[in-house]
Amino acid sequence: MSTILKKQTGRKPLYAILYVQVLAAIAIAIVLGHYWPSLAVDMKPLGDGFIKLIKMVIALVIFCTVVSGIAGMSDMKKVSRVGGKALLYFEVVSTLALLIGFLAAHVATPGAGFNVDPATLDAKAVAQYAGKAKEQTIAEFVLNIIPNTVIDAFARGDILPVVLISILFGFVLARLGDRAKPVREIIDAGSMLVFGAINVIMRFAPVGAFGAMAFTVGRYGIGSLGPLIKLVGLFYLTSALFVFGVLGPIAWWSGFSIWKFLLFIKEEILIVLGTSSSDPVLPSLMEKLERLGCSKPVVGLVVPTGYVFNTDGSSIYMTLAALFVAQATNTDLTLSQQIAIFAVAMLTSKGASGVTGASFIALVGTLSVVPTIPVAGMALILGIDRFMSEARALVNVIGNGVATIVISRSEGELDSARMTAVLDGKVVTGTAEISDDLPHLEETPLPARSQL
Helix, strand or coil: CCCCEECCCCCCCHHHCHHHHHHHHHHHHHHHHHHCHHHHHCCHHHHHHHHHHHHHHHHHHHHHHHHHHHHCCCCHHHHHHHHHHHHHHHHHHHHHHHHHHHHHHHHHCCCCCCCCCHHHCCCHHHHHHHHHHCCCCHHHHHHCCCCCCHHHHHHHCCHHHHHHHHHHHHHHHHHHHHHHHHHHHHHHHHHHHHHHHHHHHHHHHHHHHHHHHHHHHHHHCHHHHHHHHHHHHHHHHHHHHHHHHHHHHHHHHCCCCHHHHHHHCHHHHHHHHHHCCCHHHHHHHHHHHHHHCECHHHHHHHHHHHHHHCCHHHHHHHHHHHHHHHHHCCCCCCHHHHHHHHHHHHHHCCCCCCCCCHHHHHHHHHHCCCCCCCHHHHHHHHCCHHHHHHHHHHHHHHHHHHHHHHHHHHCCCECHHHHHHHHCCCCCCCCCEECCCCHHHHCCCCCCCCCC
């Protein structure tokens, strides 16, 4: 019996592999930030520039993927069903994340012993974030999903308005049927163009990771963790427990290993760690999930929506950090106040994606509903928030990847044989030769996109 799938014989040299380049860039950035902090801080534009390059095309990636996927569906009820399943899954898992953060804070009590007098804290340092937190109500958040114009949705760069426009256009194209074929072909061609641009931009990922990490270490310094190391360590440990203790069993139930999935998206993991943002890896994550065997329509709907509503890392951070501030300032919370924090965090955590500062702003807004907790206490963690944002963004990305596979499987839109082969390393995505032992894989050829 021949081997099921044959690997490509030629391999890239080690220095040409993206994740190796990113890993090396991060290591160099840490050394630079530690020994030459002033120079390292000046590297910030490199990280900011890379993130801006990715954000420049994210709206087009979402539009092309969602429109193309929905336009190819013959059953519009399926779109509603997939969306409903995704939102239900997001709410259940993110609520578990909030609960785990709560339990971790109660068990480990990271703020105990600080005995901070709120009057001695620099309230001005948090004031700018408090202002941003009060800028938008829940009603305004919902209304802002609807853009002023179609062009405005792309100009703003917000994910949800683009998703809304994409679903609308995809629905219309599906209803038009064959009459819309020329438009669908143009969008499919545009999708190839956009992903080609993404592949070019991703070549600069090591530069972006270097700039962002150098700034973080140079600006705050590894020593800035100091007395707050317990909180940072607890947050990373809790995040790891969530990934392997919650997402791990979910992955096992869906027929794959969380360890193998993490290896499959190792480039994305390193880029997130380097840039402290989940935005740069959205396009490549969508592409990899398609190559893994998830259907394009499900990927197009679940991943962009999950970036707003499925923020597991941010959820853990919200409850853990809120109780830390209360403990550090010796603020006793009643059960009803803790329930209030939990309930509000369920809302404010939505939209707090991996972008540095978003979760901090959402947390300030959450604390505002419990007047007994001094918002000025947020100044305690302002300096280390950048270190925690890396784990937040990372858990968000992993959670959305797992969610997409779960929803694809529930819809019968997952090629399990391909997923197993890819995760086991029996196929190099995009270049594998497929034998006759798996004829159903031949019926779903890999996308003709260059491998990152």
